Amino acid sequence: GTASVAARSQAAGLDDDFKPSAAIVEVLINFLIRVALVAGEQKDAQGLSDRCVTLLTSGLTVWSDANIKYQFFEKQLGTPASPTEPCNALLTGLSILRAILKKQPTFLLRNVKQLHTLLRPAFQYHTDNPRMVSSLCGFLKEALTSLGLLAKQGGQPVQQEVQPFLQWLSDTIAAGLGSTKDPQVYGSLQLLQAVGGFSVDLIEQHLPILGKLLQRLAKEH
Numbered sequence: 413g414t415a416s417v418a419a420r421s422q423a424a425g426l427d428d429d430f431k432p433s434a435a436i437v438e439v440l441i442n443f444l445i446r447v448a449l450v451a452g453e454q455k456d457a458q459g460l461s462d463r464c465v466t467l468l469t470s471g472l473t474v475w476s477d478a479n480i481k482y483q484f485f486e487k488q489l490g491t492p493a494s495p496t497e498p499c500n501a502l503l504t505g506l507s508i509l510r511a512i513l514k515k516q517p518t519f520l521l522r523n524v525k526q527l528h529t530l531l532r533p534a535f536q537y538h539t540d541n542p543r544m545v546s547s548l549c550g551f552l553k554e555a556l557t558s559l560g561l562l563a564k565q566g567g568q569p570v571q572q573e574v575q576p577f578l579q580w581l582s583d584t585i586a587a588g589l590g591s592t593k594d595p596q597v598y599g600s601l602q603l604l605q606a607v608g609g610f611s612v613d614l615i616e617q618h619l620p621i622l623g624k625l626l627q628r629l630a631k632e633h
Contacts, residue, residue: 434479437471437475438479438481440471441471441480444464444465444468445464445480445484445508446484447460447464448465448507449461449504452500452503452504452505453501458500461504462507465507465511468511469514472511472512472515472516473515476516477516482523482526485508486526486529499537499543502533502544503543503544506547507547509551509555513555514554517558517562520558520559521562521574524559524577525573527577528577532584534548535548535584535585535587536584539588539603540596540599544599545599545602545603549605552581552603553606556607556610559574560610562574578610578611578614582617582618585600585603586618586621589618589625590621597625
């Protein structure tokens, strides 16, 4: 009767007051990342992957300082890719990075050197895929905005860390613009437009390639 109601009320109060330790939060957040990446590789588990990314976003909203381990990205996405390999896992990786970026922009800065390896397969093999290009453009706009703010706050040392990443983006996009395949060229142009808004110098570096591209298109059409 009354005693059991009181006990349930007390238990509910304890649940409301419960705050998981940093260790529990770390395990939970990194578990969601790992499951999302593993499920993202399988066509029949895409729903589970998307659900994990949604839960990750919710979790980081509550625990924005959770300790996220980059090693899970390396394990799942760090293996050599091929042109015929599906891009589902890469798309999932980008979705996860965008979720992390919104709450922990410093995560990207800490791992900016490794980001080349993570993104390289997407640029090398999938810039003819509209879904991949759209996802890359969205990620790069958010990433470069965050890195730009961190560079302003951190000054020259942070700018020196970010600059090699920008140069790598420039070189990689240039390779795509030089492709003989129109879908890949179109995707690379979209990426240049997304990235170019953050660096006038980057656009200027590509003017010779863009000139040659216009000449080629004029002859073909």
